[in-house]
Amino acid sequence: MASVAAIGIGYLALLANGEEPGPVPLVHLLGEGGAQALLGLGLLGLTLTPVAALAVAAVGFRQRGEHRLVTISLAVIGFLLASAVVAAILTPAV
Amino acid sequence: MPTDLLLLLSGLLAGAFGALLGLGGGILIVPILTLGFGVPLAAAVGTSLICVIATSTGAAAINVRAGRADVRLGITLGAGTVIGALTGAVVAGFLPDRVLAGLFAALLAYTAFTMLRRLLGASAVDDDDSPLDPAVPDGPHAPSYRTHRLPLAIGGSFLAGNVSGLLGVGGGVVTVPLVHLVMGAPMRIAVTTSNFMIGITAAAGAYAYLFRGDVDPRLAAPVVIGVAGGAALGAAISARLRSSWLTGLFVVVVVYVAFRMALRAAGAS
Numbered sequence: 001m002a003s004v005a006a007i008g009i010g011y012l013a014l015l016a017n018g019e020e021p022g023p024v025p026l027v028h029l030l031g032e033g034g035a036q037a038l039l040g041l042g043l044l045g046l047t048l049t050p051v052a053a054l055a056v057a058a059v060g061f062r063q064r065g066e067h068r069l070v071t072i073s074l075a076v077i078g079f080l081l082a083s084a085v086v087a088a089i090l091t092p093a094v
Numbered sequence: 095m096p097t098d099l100l101l102l103l104s105g106l107l108a109g110a111f112g113a114l115l116g117l118g119g120g121i122l123i124v125p126i127l128t129l130g131f132g133v134p135l136a137a138a139v140g141t142s143l144i145c146v147i148a149t150s151t152g153a154a155a156i157n158v159r160a161g162r163a164d165v166r167l168g169i170t171l172g173a174g175t176v177i178g179a180l181t182g183a184v185v186a187g188f189l190p191d192r193v194l195a196g197l198f199a200a201l202l203a204y205t206a207f208t209m210l211r212r213l214l215g216a217s218a219v220d221d222d223d224s225p226l227d228p229a230v231p232d233g234p235h236a237p238s239y240r241t242h243r244l245p246l247a248i249g250g251s252f253l254a255g256n257v258s259g260l261l262g263v264g265g266g267v268v269t270v271p272l273v274h275l276v277m278g279a280p281m282r283i284a285v286t287t288s289n290f291m292i293g294i295t296a297a298a299g300a301y302a303y304l305f306r307g308d309v310d311p312r313l314a315a316p317v318v319i320g321v322a323g324g325a326a327l328g329a330a331i332s333a334r335l336r337s338s339w340l341t342g343l344f345v346v347v348v349v350y351v352a353f354r355m356a357l358r359a360a361g362a363s
Contacts, residue, residue: 004148004322011315015098023137025307039311046144046318047300049151050293053158054172057165066166073169076294079176083298087305 003045010039027088051080097131098316104130105320106327109149113328114340118146118264118292119321121205124198125351128358133313135194136186139262140303141314143296145321146264150293152325163286164279167241168294171251171273171287175265175295178255183302186260196359198261202352205267206345213341241277250276251291259299264292 013035029040058073104126112119120142127138157163186194241247254268266288274284303309 004319007315008319011312011319014312014315020312022312023307023310026304026309028307029311036311039315043144043304043309043311043314043318046147047297047304049147050297053151053154054169054294057169069166069169072173076169076172076176079173079180080294080298080301083176083180084301084305087301 003042003049006038006042006045008042010035010037010042014039047084051077054080101131101313101316102320105145105317106324107320108145108317109321109324109326110328110331111324111340111344112149112321113153113325114331114335115209115344118266118296119149119325120146120261120263120296121202121267121348123317123321124262125202125355127313127317128195129351129354131313133310134308135191135198136303136308137310137313139186139194139260140300140309141317142262143258143300143303144309144314145318146258146262146296147293147300148318148322149325150264150289150296152322153329154290154293157286157289162282163290164283165287165290167273167277167279168287168290170244171247171269172291172294174248174251175255175258175269175291176298178252178257179259179265179295179298180255180302181252182256182259182261183299184259185256187302187306187308189260192359192361194260195355199352199355199359201257201261201263201267202348202355206348206352208267209341209345209348213338213345239279239283241273241279243276247272247277255295255298258292258295259302262299264288265295266292 017035019035026040026044029036030044031037032040054073054077058070058077061067061069061073105123108119108122108126111117111122123142123145124135124138127133127141128135133141154163158165250272251269254265254272257263257268258265266285269288269291270281270284272284273279273287274281279287
C-alpha cells in the first residue's frame, strides 16, 4: 500500500515537473533524486514486498521449530535478493 | 495526459477483470500495452510483472491470514519458480519480439481453452471445492490432505516460473494444475497457494526487467496504480456478479487477442 502510494506521488510529481525519464534502469532512476527517485523507491518497495512476506514466514517457522522450512524460506529470499543484485551489477551504463 | 488517463483506465479494467476471474491481470496487461499502446513486448512484460506483484500480495496476505493458502507448499515450490522466473526473464532479453508474441499467443489460446472448459462445466468436480464457495470450511479447521510427487512438482514450478519471467504473467496457469492435479491438493488450496507464489515468482522476473532498463516508469506508474485500484474494486463487487457471463466475455476477448498476437508473431501486424 505504501509502495503504491509512493508510486502515485512520484508519478504526480513527474507529471507536474513535465519529466519524461523514458525506459531507464532502476539504479539510474534512484540516482536522479526528486520525483524520479520517489517513483523508483515505490517500484523497488513493491517488488520487495514478497521478500518481506517470506521473511515473516521464516520467523514464524523458526518460532514453531520447523527448521527445514526456515532453510527453504531463507534460500528463496537469497535467490530473490541475488537476482536483484546480479541484475543491478549487470545494469548497462547510461 | 490523455494517454496517461487511458493507461490508468486500462490498468483499472485489467485489475478488476483479473480479480473477478481469479487471475493476476498479466494476461490482459501485456496485450493491452503492446497492441493498444504500441509498447515493446519486453517493456510490457516488465510492467505486467510489477502489476502482478501489486495484485497478488494483497490477496495473498488475506489468504495466508485466514489459513486458506498452504504456505509451506508455496515456499517449497517457490524455490523452483524463482529460479525459473529469473531464467525466463534473462532468456526474454535475447528473444526477438516476434518469438515472444508467438509464445504469448499460445499461452492465451491455452488460457481461453481452460476458461471455456470451466464455463461449459467440464471441470464440475473442480468447481465443487472452489475457493469462492462459502460452504467450504477454511482456516485451521480445514480438512487435512497429503500432497504427492514433490520432485516432479518442483520441476513443474521451474516451468511455471519460466512462463512468468518470459511472458509477464503470474504463472498460475501452470501452478494451479500442478498443485491440484499433480500433487493432489484440493482445488481451493491450489488456487490460494498459487496466488501466494505468484508475487514471489513475479518479483524474481521483475528485477531483471527493472534493472535492465526495459521498464518506462512514466508508463508503468499509471498502469500499476490502475491495476491495484481495479483489483480492490473487482474483489469488492465479485460477490454481486454472475461469473459465467464474465468468463464468456473473457474467452471472446482472449481468443481475439490471441489472434492479434499470432498475427504479430507472423509479422502481419
